[in-house]
Amino acid sequence: MKAIIFYRSSYRGNTLKIAQSMAEALSAELVSIDNTPSTDLSEYDLIGFGSAINFAAHDIRLQRFVAEQDLEGKNVFIFSTRCRPLLGAYHKPLRNIIESKGGIVTGEFSCRGYDRTGLWVLIDGYNKSRPNEMDIFKAKLFAEKIKWKLHPLATIYKVPVNAHFSGTAIRKKDAEIIAGNKVVFLNTSTCVSCGKCIEVCSMHIFALKGKVLPINEDNCIQCRLCADKCPTSSIFIKESFLNGLRIAFRESFSDKLQKSYNSDDKGR
Numbered sequence: 001m002k003a004i005i006f007y008r009s010s011y012r013g014n015t016l017k018i019a020q021s022m023a024e025a026l027s028a029e030l031v032s033i034d035n036t037p038s039t040d041l042s043e044y045d046l047i048g049f050g051s052a053i054n055f056a057a058h059d060i061r062l063q064r065f066v067a068e069q070d071l072e073g074k075n076v077f078i079f080s081t082r083c084r085p086l087l088g089a090y091h092k093p094l095r096n097i098i099e100s101k102g103g104i105v106t107g108e109f110s111c112r113g114y115d116r117t118g119l120w121v122l123i124d125g126y127n128k129s130r131p132n133e134m135d136i137f138k139a140k141l142f143a144e145k146i147k148w149k150l151h152p153l154a155t156i157y158k159v160p161v162n163a164h165f166s167g168t169a170i171r172k173k174d175a176e177i178i179a180g181n182k183v184v185f186l187n188t189s190t191c192v193s194c195g196k197c198i199e200v201c202s203m204h205i206f207a208l209k210g211k212v213l214p215i216n217e218d219n220c221i222q223c224r225l226c227a228d229k230c231p232t233s234s235i236f237i238k239e240s241f242l243n244g245l246r247i248a249f250r251e252s253f254s255d256k257l258q259k260s261y262n263s264d265d266k267g268r
């Protein structure tokens with residue numbers, strides 16, 4: 001997925017800290033709108049826009065910048081830093097602009113930022129040390145969530161199964177062949193058989209059967225290391241509460257997970 005983030009952070013660099021964390025999580029280009037960027041957005045799958053909240057809305061320059069973009073059918077997310085404890089309707093003006101340009105708002109994030117204006121000078125500023133480490137971490141989690149929500153295999157579980165191979169369900173998505181039953185899905189058409197998933201999976205879910213396949217997905221503990229390390233983004237883990245529950249039961253009332261973990265020293 002190709003992502004780009006546009007930001008303005010003119011007061012204290014508060015929003016820039018958040019933008020950097022998101023850009024890292026998405027491997028996105030990070031662009032300040034102050035540098036009057038050239039903006040052909042056609043090649044991007046995901047676009048982020050963020051700034052401070054200045055006078056109850058996003059920075060006016062960011063709003064004007066967004067109003068000039070063609071966002072038809074584009075997935076867009078919004079973020080901000082602000083002084084007040086509650087976000088309220090601060091994002092509404094920017095959200096309205098994005099939607100009027102045909103963009104699809106897939107997520108919104110906001111956190112507090114240090115402010116030493118107005119009355120706050122009396123106490124040497126409000127929200128001291130914000131955004132802090134936790135804010136920056138939450139921004140990263142937010143970005144990762146969007147990344148997985150938009151993954152090409154995110155809805156593959158809804159596609160009917162065509163066949164089985166080595167006990168693994170096989171589905172077709174356009175011309176691509178996807179292996180996986182309910183939890184671990186692998187696009188065998190884009191997989192380059194590098195073996196990274198086999199190496200990092202401590203539960204031994206993957207095996208080389210001519211091609212790499214998720215042969216043992218009942219033991220997946222949803223750590224997502226395989227998907228994070230896959231160089232071609234060919235793996236999708238369908239996380240769910242039910243699967244979490246299943247893992248907890250397996251761990252508590254049987255030794256299947258422990259056995260799978262202990263079955264081989266490879267990759268540890």
Ligand SMILES: Cc1cc2nc3c(=O)[nH]c(=O)nc-3n(C[C@H](O)[C@H](O)[C@H](O)COP(=O)(O)O)c2cc1C
Nearest residue numbers: 009010011012013014015052055056081083084113
């Ligand atoms: C001119 C100005 C206006 C502001 N207006 C608001 C506001 O209406 N509501 C709010 O919660 N914070 C407001 N703030 C606080 C900023 O949103 C906050 O400090 C933000 O984290 C600054 O981000 P930046 O360093 O990325 O520019 C304002 C700050 C400035 C300088």
